[in-house]
Amino acid sequence: MLQVPFIRENKAEVIERLSKRNIDAVKMIDAVIVLDEKRRSIQAQLDTVLAESNTISKQIGGLYKSGKVEEANVLKAKTGELKEKSKTLAETLTTVEGELKDLLYQIPNVPHDSVPVGNSEADNEELLRAGDVPKLHEGALPHWELAKKYDIIDFELGNKIAGAGFPVYKGKGARLQRALIAYFLDTNTAAGYTEYQLPHLVNEASGLGTGQLPDKEGQMYHVTEDNLYLIPTAEVPGTNIFRDVIVNESELPISITGYTPCFRREAGSYGAHVRGLNRLHQFDKVEIIRVEHPSKSYKALDGMVNHVKSILEALKLPYRILRLCSGDTSFTAALTYDFEIFSTAQDRWLEVSSVSNFETFQANRLKLRLKNNDGKKELAHTLNGSALALPRILAGILENYQKEDGIHIPEVLQPYTGFAKID
RNA sequence: GGAGAAAUGGCAGAGUGGUCGAAUGCGGCAGUCUUGAAAACUGUUGAGGGUCACACCUCCGGGGGUUCGAAUCCCUCUUUCUCCGCCA
CATH class of the missing domain: 3.30.930.10 (Bira Bifunctional Protein; Domain 2)
Known part of the structure; x- marks a missing residue:
């Protein structure tokens, strides 16, 4: 499996070298890059939601400790929405990661420079x-x-x-x-x-x-x-x-x-x-x-x-x-x-x-x-x-x-x- | 195959709902001391994602669930150990 950062940074080279295997990798490589960007963007969104949720949870803990049950309950209500959000994002993330992996599994290794071009x-x-x-x-x-x-x-x-x-x-x-x-x-x-x-x-x-x-x-x-x-x-x-x-x-x-x-x-x-x-x-x-x-x-x-x-x-x-x-x-x-x-x-x-x-x-x-x-x-x-x-x-x-x-x-x-x- | 117990960082081993990515010891690394080494002492030491760098997020065998919050509670799978059975 090729490394995504390597593909990202050496896109033209990867395509060129894979072409030695008689593979037109342009579409696959583009798809890898798009999926990886998608993956990172969703990951970032998910992280933000989780961070917020973590913060609130900690606040609730503090409120309970000091007996402020009312305020705690207000915050609790807020977390439901965050939970929904994170669940959806996590599912999307899993899907995108799966798609990326499936795609990477289909891409062969890039041949070494010394490999002669040929079919058989x-x-x-x-x-x-x-x-x-x-x-x-x-x-x-x-x-x-x-x-x-x-x-x-x-x-x-x-x-x-x-x-x-x-x-x-x-x-x-x-x-x-x-x-x-x-x-x-x-x-x-x-x-x-x-x-x-x-x-x-x-x-x-x-x-x-x-x-x-x-x-x-x-x-x-x-x-x-x-x-x-x-x-x-x-x-x-x-x-x-x-x-x-x-x-x-x-x-x-x-x-x-x-x-x-x-x-x-x-x-x-x-x-x-x-x-x-x-x-x-x-x-x-x-x-x-x-x-x-x-x-x-x-x-x-x-x-x-x-x-x-x-x-x-x-x-x-x-x-x-x-x-x-x-x-x-x-x-x-x-x-x-x-x-x-x-x-x-x-x-x-x-x-x-x-x-x-x-x-x-x-x-x-x-x-x-x-x-x-x-x-x-x-x-x-x-x-x-x-x-x-x-x-x-x-x-x-x-x-x-x-x-x-x-x-x-x-x-x-x-x-x-x-x-x-x-x- | 049956009954029971367990799975936490390189290893050993604490932790039974919040401030725990996680005490402590060993090991590793760096330093002090030493002519050098050992010993002793001091510091440091998990992985992945993310970022220019931070922040931040995830991971306590795997998966799922309860909860505002899980290493900790529940379900399930796998593996290991003990006893029994079988057996090269």
């Missing part, structure tokens, strides 16, 4: 391509075939138990999943992130805090009985640790990591591109989250990018880094870098991480503030990224590391898997 993923800017694409033997298979051949992932079984998009990992497949989670967590904690285990269901306030609600309501599984949502990413419970929190500047940066399963309804996805592990309703992910001082958040973002890079390099997977274009950058993010690994067997790039700076967009909804060293309060910046999402990493390992005699496990993972080959 085709316009994303490739910044780096690294790692060797292996030459596979004749008859190399895509991961869903490999999964069947070595009996490590059973998609049909998952289908039976839950439905499409809920794979069952077994044997060395299950162990490899566990190894990846442990390896990622160890790597992240070694880099200074504190490990958390977080709830997998969250309440409505948390969904609003990080921006999944109301914008992406249909993408989350909703447990209506208890009004809870299954998390689509650890970003939601992880970032909401800091909802309604004021941190001291000296406590920054805050760096946390956590493994969670992620649940996504993926309404509207279909076809060959969602085959196998490419798109799932339930998958595992290790997330990194940071809370930063605004002056340091972009440096932190670079640090996170380098961290993810180092993991992919350790796994020896061919990858590239993209700077997402305005059309592909999510609603809440100001700047996002995507990591993709190249799957030789599928001959396509697979997204494995998305690292974003949300600046104050989430913090404003979360009311996550920092008290700087001068004692002044301002909104903090939040960031997060995957380090990493499992399914496509697994797909990449299976496909890129396949040899005729089986799938060779990347060296760094072997201490975690306890085996060097799946055959």
Whole structure:
């Protein structure tokens, strides 16, 4: 959520920057300013009425004490009118505040200056391509075939138990999943992130805090009985640790990591591109989250990018880094870098991480503030990224590391898997 | 799930209808003292709205009500604790 004072003071700039997202924000921004003025004017009127009413109440108290009941009753009669007035004003205020909030919920974050203009993923800017694409033997298979051949992932079984998009990992497949989670967590904690285990269901306030609600309501599984949502990413419970929190500047940066399963309804996805592990309703992910001082958040973002890079390099997977274009950058993010690994067997790039700076967009909804060293309060910046999402990493390992005699496990993972080959 | 108790500032904890945004202690911050530190002492220290700045308004778990006036009374929801039941 953008900050109203920022919108008010930088109206033209906000509209200009939002236009990068192909949004004509003129009407919305004007409406925000009008509603905010209305809000403040009504607030002021209400305050005046309440002030008068408070004064009279105090006088009545004094009169009663000195036994002047008659005079007190005269004043009492006066308060009825004030009460009516304040009630009406308070109702109007609630309405206007609601309208303003609804409107603000509809306005996405303003993209960072470096974000290239574009409509789709085709316009994303490739910044780096690294790692060797292996030459596979004749008859190399895509991961869903490999999964069947070595009996490590059973998609049909998952289908039976839950439905499409809920794979069952077994044997060395299950162990490899566990190894990846442990390896990622160890790597992240070694880099200074504190490990958390977080709830997998969250309440409505948390969904609003990080921006999944109301914008992406249909993408989350909703447990209506208890009004809870299954998390689509650890970003939601992880970032909401800091909802309604004021941190001291000296406590920054805050760096946390956590493994969670992620649940996504993926309404509207279909076809060959969602085959196998490419798109799932339930998958595992290790997330990194940071809370930063605004002056340091972009440096932190670079640090996170380098961290993810180092993991992919350790796994020896061919990858590239993209700077997402305005059309592909999510609603809440100001700047996002995507990591993709190249799957030789599928001959396509697979997204494995998305690292974003949300600046104050989430913090404003979360009311996550920092008290700087001068004692002044301002909104903090939040960031997060995957380090990493499992399914496509697994797909990449299976496909890129396949040899005729089986799938060779990347060296760094072997201490975690306890085996060097799946055959 | 049943019975009872409770929810107040960073923490602990007073406050049961008016002068309470709220005693006191701890913690935090600043200062005095000290070569420095500790101790001791002094001062200061919640959040939001509003204003150029004040004034002023709101907030004592959430929501609603009674009253001229609510942290205080009533209703309701949530959460926590104790006991019982069930249970990985």
